[in-house]
Amino acid sequence: MTPSTQPAALPEHSYGGAPAAEQVHNNQHVNAVTNSTVPGRPDEALAELHAVVGRIAANVEKVIVGKPDVVRVALVTLLAEGHLLVEDVPGVGKTSLAKALARSIDCTVSRIQFTPDLLPSDITGVSIYNRQDNDFEFRPGPVFANIVVGDEINRASPKTQSALLECMEEHQVTVDGQTYPLGAPFMVIATQNPIEMEGTYALPEAQRDRFTSRVSIGYPDPAAELAMVDEHAGHDPMADLRPVSDAEMVLKLVHVVRRVHLSPEIRRYAVELVGATRRLPELRLGASPRATLHLVRAARAQAALAGRDFVVPDDVHAVAVPVLAHRLVLTAEAQAARRSATDLVRNLLQRVPVPHAALDPTAQFLHNVNPNNHR
Template identity: 55%
Template sequence: MTTDISAGGTPHARPDQPDSTASAARTFAQLFGAITANIGLAIRGKPEAIELAVVCMLAEGHLLVEDVPGVGKTSLAKALSRSVDCSWRRVQFTPDLLPTDLIGVSIYSRTTETFRFEPGPIFANVVLADEINRASPKTQSALLEAMEERQVSSDGESRPLSPPFMVIATQNPIEQEGTYRLPESQLDRFLLRISIGYPGRDAELQMLDDGGSSDAIAALQPVVSSREVLTMIEAVRSVYMASALKSYLVDLAEASRHHPAIELGLSPRATLQLAAASKAQAAARGRNYATPDDVKFVGSSALAHRIVISSDHASRMSADDAIQEVFAAVPVPVART
């Protein structure tokens, strides 16, 4: 029989399925730890960024990695995709990249006198959109339907994308020449936005000993199957969120909409995705219920890119600072004794 993995880590047997491998009996926390540890073999000294990336995948979200060149943005995406036994494709976004280069194109066959659809790289489980802000807005918008509805439309036909499906996009926030700013509508599609940052001294010394991350990434092998990932996603969906905690999420959204420094507050989609990320974080901690600490852990990464700071405050307040003020202003729900 196969095993359903609960968010609390307890396997639930399913007698209606054939026998499975021993790896399927691992708990959620063990599977989560296996993925993060495997990524950590290539990405040194960044456990929080690694954990948030895995949380994003299990919450069925998309990840935006925004940082300066050379800190491992692409390496993190590659290491995550190689740690899971599923298909992945990398797309280097450039100004001349066309939507059909991403989605696919219909080719006329003379032998059958019909058009045959050739799927593009978007038809993969993990899609790395490298330097996404270098593509034109028209190509960027081609991602919107895929990210939100898990399908693409071409030649009047909608084609579903196989689960799990995740877009990992990278961009450099410093160099803006020849780039196209991501619109708010597309930023809102990303569940989390993270920065990797410079490594610590010990981690950088380890990199010198290893000779860089390329060899380490190439040596990575999948540690979980795509079936196990889907089972973990189902477990995340089942994580319990109390009514008081749901009210806490709504209060955070309301507070952002009335904050004097925030011109554009959190959307309802932001509330839904914050809940999903909080559930995934709770499951990663071996619990089948979410807590305010889970919300706070993912809060800045899930919310800061969704707000717009007013021009009067932009010079002295960042989006992360504003989100921290929102969290400080909203009372945390207290559990009943």
């Protein structure tokens, strides 16, 4: 490996990070260091990550037109070993995003259509009596897959929704006192309609907290919608999608992300940012310690997508809203004032001081020379 080799460049439109105004502090330092020769940089691993993720993004964007930021959050969640919640009104491509991402990876995929009469055993599996063996045998449910697509998850009852709690957090299923491990990687991509829609149930707080991030696709702009009409009118692009990676490669990329360096300053910044949500008078419930873990994992994945083996504050800013906003529960007064959790998180990003020591990545690169320093 040649230390001066630069990672392959990612398509910028697919991996937009924090807004340009938030990156002013970092750009000069990053450019100065990445253009020099620094020993110990995992260039080959990052270059491979760029190539694989770029292929997956290009595949997904054949179906989801004009939404590169949404695709970026989905890929960050995948690399952060998390679960994705896609929330929006009907018809904007929620299920298409989940299916396109699942079809881009050669792994086991299952789909669960959540309905009011769905039972927990329809998800996890059930023990059936085998008359030949005179014993019960376990029939695995659709949750036993690498990628589980849960369509309209909030149309099922809270009892059924809670069947995913153990799966999402512990990657295992317990039925009749017997525990069955789930395969790796394991990712739940769930779609839901806004809770104001008829026939929907709000997700329990415990389950919302297990989703690493939430995205809202939104309506496409006129140019993107026109392109969608031109490309989708004659045929379904979903039918043409072919896998461009596999489960083994995704696990390899996950290990690359795990080795991205997280400085003590960034760790404290993440803790202070999450802790600040618990002190906001507009909230009945702030972000949990699990949210802190999800935030730093997503920031590591964002840094890897940006071609760095260390995390800077801009990485935290880029993932803060999708990782934190859906966990916050507003007070009745805040709801009446039409405040939103997204606005509160953005205000916190402006108010919580950014650690200046974390703005200079030179120390991070030198720290990475010793592999024992990776956490």
